[in-house]
Amino acid sequence: MIPGLVVVLILPFLLTGSDGPAGAGPDPAAVAGQVRTVPGWRLRSGTEAGDDGAALSSPSYDDGAWTAVPARSTVLGGLVAAGRYPDLNYSANLRDKVDPKDFTVPWWYRTTVTAAPAPGRHTFVDLPGGVIPKAEVWFNGTMIAGTDVVAGAYPAHRFDVSGLLRPGANALAVKVFPSSLCLDPDTQPCPDLSIGFLDWNQPPPDNNMGVWRDVRFVETGAVSLRDPRVVTRLALPGLESAELTVRAELANNTDRTVAARATGKIGTLSFAKDVTLAPHETTTVTFEPIHLDRPRVWWPAQMGDQPMYRLAMAVSADGTPSDGASTDFGVRDVQSRLNGGGDRYYLVNGKPFLVRGAGWVPDLFLRSDARRLQDEFSYIRDLGLNTIRLEGKGENDEFYQLADRLGIMLLPGWECCTKWQAYAKWTPADHAVARASAVTEGHRLRNHPSILGFYVGSDTAPTPEVEKEYLDGLAASDWQAPVISSIGWRTSPLLGASGNKGLGPYWWVPPSYWYGKQKGGAFGFEAEHGPGPAIPELGSLEKILSPQELADLWQHGDKPQFHLSWSENFDRLAEYSTALERRYGKPTGLADFVEKSQLANYEVNRAQFEAYGAEQSATDRPSTGTIYWLLNNAWPSLFWHLYDHSMAPSGGYFGARTALRPLHVQYRYDNAAVALVNTGLRDAGPLSVQTTVFDLDGTQRYDHTTNPVTAKGNAASTLDTVPVPDGISTTYFVRLLLRDAQGNVVDRNVYWLSTQPDEVNTEADEWRLSPQTAYADLSGLRRLAKGTVSATASSEARGDDVTTHVTLTNPGDQVAFFLRATVIAGDTEVAPAIWSDDYVTLWPGESMTLTAKYRRAQLNNTEPAVRLNGVNVDTRQLAAPLG
Known part of the structure; x- marks a missing residue:
């Protein structure tokens, strides 16, 4: 042999x-011997430590002057953890307070381990994932691997160091070389198959160089x-x-x-x-x-x-x-096929699976935070999302374990642009790294029942040679889940048609856009698209923007914002600011701008998910999947998220959450019909839907309740059309109430609409957006009469968790519109928190109880309170004492 x-x-x-x-x-x-994960590193720049790997990896070397950093630490991530910089989330500190030249030289990672070598036992240094972008690995004065071996963000390595092991102290040193991530392969050199953030936010100045996954000592x-x-x-x-x-x-x-x-x-x-x-x-x-x-x-x-x-x-x-x-x-079956329209769709355990998901983003410095990860998955479940897409940023094992436990499907794959798609520039070494990356990630992912599929290309399909390398690499792990060539519409030689539309948009479009057969409309499968800007609430904004940036935010939409993107495609609000002013009226100040933004984000996010839900049962090119771009942010941002970096849920979150309720009644913007959507596998009923149309002054202009209906499992149905009564105000309301056989409300949905529709020029579609040519007139909301709300709040603790109850009642004669309740500790919002609902609207005589669940530690030893505000309701604060 x-x-x-x-x-x-x-x-x-x-x-x-x-x-x-x-x-x-x-x-x-009992038989595995010992597996010891490196608990942390000592870190030092090569300009200070030098290049003598033999000396630096000697057990006797004194690294007391080096910086202690966590086990999973890019260089910049480790320095941030060590307190080297001011708050890099604030204003332009990421650009102004970090010198990129510091990361143009190698950096050393060093640790020691105590060993007692035993006859017949073997000790290995285990790198379960790659080191970004490449490294030398030294052990006890000997280089055990060079950059010809340790290269690429993902390939795993195991080195037998039994012959070098000593009784007592042993030293491991990793020399990480500078990382370079080209953002334009046509004009820039592209040396590394690394991890980058494209145009999603400002890039990390170190380009994520470093040891970003656990390193282990394994004895067998x-x-x-x-x-x-x-x-x-x-x-x-x-x-x-x-x-x-x-x-x-x-x-x-x-x-x-x-x-x-x-x-x-x-x-x-x-x-x-x-x-x-x-x-x-x-x-x-x-x-x-x-x-x-x-x-x-x-x-x-x-x-x-x-x-x-x-x-x-x-x-x-x-x-x-x-x-x-x-x-x-887990035992499950996942399949993917193309339907008669050439669109990709998925089956889970033989049942059609409508993908309603969002794109995942890891931390900008690839830091690992178990508590935050659990909180983010709690939000994913609470939102009702069923799928998360990971574009080229593979996660650690805990991520996939949470997805398995919580039933969230995953669509991982390689990233867009950069060297990952500059196939013509690949060297033989790049081809080897790409195949090894597929092998490693295949073994990491293949046992997880949450894996729905894998994209071997992102915006473009791989060349035939690269496609085969990826497929061979995945096959080495006995890969079972579907493999898709790209998110684009192109056909690849081995995998065939992608069945994805890959058309965007990525920037502002009005709610009505999502219905119909234009570009990102609700038909077929779209793996990344969304309405772009997502303005956080005021408390979050004040943590990240300077006074000048805050002023520009609401007054100068055409001015670049550092907390958008470095790319001129997404570095200013522009079309969004225009639409906000034309639809809701010119903002009168920062707070007014933020409030209008919550309204806009709520309605457009709701419409995207609702449209794809309603069209899943269409006879002509039904919807099969939508991936909202994006779920979260790597760093505080003003666009592409369903919840902001501070974990505070705002209007866009609750708009999406409303649309994704498991049994949901909704209004269609294309034909003014009511649709009933059931994401469960079983039929639900008998049910009834009450549709009420209100004038701006609260006058009821139409009210109708359906005969008993059944919501078909895993399907959508269309019910009555909602009329626009003659003489109704230009801005008006539609309320939908879904009731069970006992009359209990199981779903509630409120729309603010206009007799003047939004319009887009679909013939001028381009990948970024569809130009808006006419705007709904929702300015009447500024003229709402003052609303009245009575409110009570209380809290109860159970172990480490607190639940706050907020009961709202409208005792007046006017609508109380878009009410937001926030739990606060002192003057700070408690986030994350799981709310039963928020940004709700009550008509005279209506009452609703909201609940918020969060950790007791978030109160910082204070009593919880609730801040309540609404579009036409004065802000107030309620005591919510722990009972």
Whole structure:
């Protein structure tokens, strides 16, 4: 056998037992030896540390003057954590307070580990992900890998350092080289397959150079076990059984032939196989078929539950326990096809799956924050999103585990532009990095039931050569999920038609835009588009903008804002500011601008998701998916998010959340019809819909309740048309109430509309936006009579969590429009917080109770209070004491 040769063995094996719960089986730690994650690094610039890797990686070297940084730290991220800079979120500090020249030289990372080498044991330095953009790795005075090996953001590496290991202190040093990320491959050199943020925000001055994933020391016996994985084949359509194939790599770390025994467990199912390994041979061991009766099937959140199984594996060498590993997996089936219109659609467990998602952005400095990650996933679930797209910014394991647990589907893939799509400029080394990236990410992702598909290209499809490299790399991990060439409409040689529209828009369009067959309209599949500007509430703005920037925000829409983009396509509000003024009236000040922005963001975000929900059952090119661009921001921004960087939900959040309710009644902007959308798999009913049209002064001009109707599962239906009564005010309201058979309101939706419609010039469509040529007149909202609201608030604590209740009642004779309740601690908004609803509207006699859930620590030892305001309701503050 050739040393290092990878072969695949499919041999008879023992199988006993039956299905059992996740977590059952042997503890792999009992045989795995030791896995130690580097808890943190010492960091120093090469201009100060020098280039002598042998000296710097000597255990006796004194790094006391170096900077302590977290385990996952780009250079700039580590320096920020160490307090090197002022608040880089504020104003232009990111540009003015950081010198990019500091990152044009190599930087060193250093750590030490104490070891007690034992006979027959092997110690490895494990880099589960790449180092950006390339590095030398030194251990105990010896370079164990150079930049010809450690290159690219994603490829994983494992280095056997057993021969260099010493009793007591051992030192690891990583020399990271400067990163360069071209933003225009046609005019700039493109040296690195790295991670960048494109035009999403201002770029990090260090271009994310550094060690951005965990580095581990792994100890095993003579044989290592790696990459355990499960291929699942679920019986459709009944889901009554599943066939599993289990695989893992066995590596002989010795110079001798070894008799290995691989064992595994899934619940109470046990299996084993004997394998003979030649010196330094790596073999794929396979167990199949493993049969499951009545499997616990994993579903997206809106469709069902998310049960998980655990595979635990171990290997012995010549009868001695050697290594082990475990992984969780889910049993589910995901398929993707093209419909008769050539549009891509997805099936989960045989059921049509309408993708209603958003684009994910990691932290600008690729920092890892477990608490924030959990909070963001709480928002994803609360919003009702079912899918998150990751464009070229692979996350750490915790991200995918949360998605599995919460039932959020994921669409990862490589990033747009930069060198990732400058295929003509790739060197042989780049091709090797690209394939290795696919192998690494394939192994990282393939066991997660949340994976819906993978984009091997973003805005453009790969060349045939690159496409094959990606497919070969994914195949090495036994990849099962669909693979798509790009988000564009082009056809690729191996994967065929993408079935994606890839047309935008990315900037302001009015709510009515989303209906119809123009560009980003609600038909087919669109993997990135949205209405662009997303202005946070005033409290968030004051944390990030200087007084001059705040003044420019509402007075000079054509002036570039640093907290937009570096790109001239997205560096000023322009069309958005014009639309805001033409539709709602000229802002009278900053607070008025912010309030009008919440109205605009609410209505346009709601319309995008509602349109795609309503059109899923269309007979002519139905909608199959929309990815809102974007979910969140890497850094505080004035555009492309559903919640701002401070985690404060604003108008756009609640507009989207309203549209994504699981059982939802909505108004169609194209034909003034009422639609009923059910995202669950089961029919719901009997239900009734009450439609009421109000004049601006509160006069009821139309009221109608349907006969009992059924909301078909996983479908949409169209009900009555909403009339525009003669003589109604130019700005008017429509209220929709969905009730169950007992008369309980299960959904409520309020629209502010105009007899003068918005219009766009679809013939002048371009990738960024569709020019608006006429504007709805919503200025009547400025003339609303003063509304009256009575309000009470109280809070209760349960363990570490607090729930605040806010009961609102309209005792007056005028509408109380767009009421916002905010929990505050002192004078600061408590965020994140999960609200049952917000930005609500009450007519005379109506009452509503809102709840907010948050962590007690966010109160900073103060009593909670509630701030209440509305478009025509005076701002007030309520005590909300803990009971």
